[in-house]
Amino acid sequence: MSDTPESSAKVLCIKGEFTIFTACEIKNRLLDLIAHNENQEIEIDLSDVTEIDTTGLQLMIMAKKQATCENKTLRFSRHSDPVLDLLDLCDLAGFFGDPVLIRSRQQG
Numbered sequence: 001m002s003d004t005p006e007s008s009a010k011v012l013c014i015k016g017e018f019t020i021f022t023a024c025e026i027k028n029r030l031l032d033l034i035a036h037n038e039n040q041e042i043e044i045d046l047s048d049v050t051e052i053d054t055t056g057l058q059l060m061i062m063a064k065k066q067a068t069c070e071n072k073t074l075r076f077s078r079h080s081d082p083v084l085d086l087l088d089l090c091d092l093a094g095f096f097g098d099p100v101l102i103r104s105r106q107q108g
Contacts, residue, residue, distance in 0.1 A: 009041035009075075015048040018056035018083075026056075030063045040072050047078035052086050064096060 012033050014026060033042060044063070049056075060076065067074035076098045079087070087093045 008039055009043040010037050010039050011043045011045055013045040013048060016050055018046075018049045018052040018059070020053060020055040023055045023059060027059055027062070030059060031066065034063065034067050034070060034072060034074065037072070042067060042072060042074045044074065044076045045078050046076055046080055046083045049080045049083050052082050054086075057086055057090065057092070060096070 010033060012029060016022070018026060030044070044060075064074055076083075076096055079098075087096075
């Protein structure tokens with residue numbers, strides 16, 4: 001977790017799997033960050049997520065809702081390809097309201 005120089009947001013980077021196998025650890029980190037962060041802005045960097053399943057997606061939804069309940073702004077950034085694929089599959093990019101890079105699909 002670190003402060004970004006250009007903003008006052010606290011940043012948490014999730015690396016590797018964001019799946020049922022890592023859910024407990026990541027959930028605890030997310031809830032701790034939201035509860036104990038004095039900043040009103042929190043950023044979750046997803047650029048190093050190599051795999052995500054519906055459990056990871058549920059944790060993203062839970063974190064967004066928990067931050068809202070605590071009057072904090074939580075945004076997800078730098079979505080990796082696996083995250084973008086799941087958000088696209090579930091049609092949930094709009095729910096999070098975070099800017100995502102729109103990728104062109106290859107015609108085949």
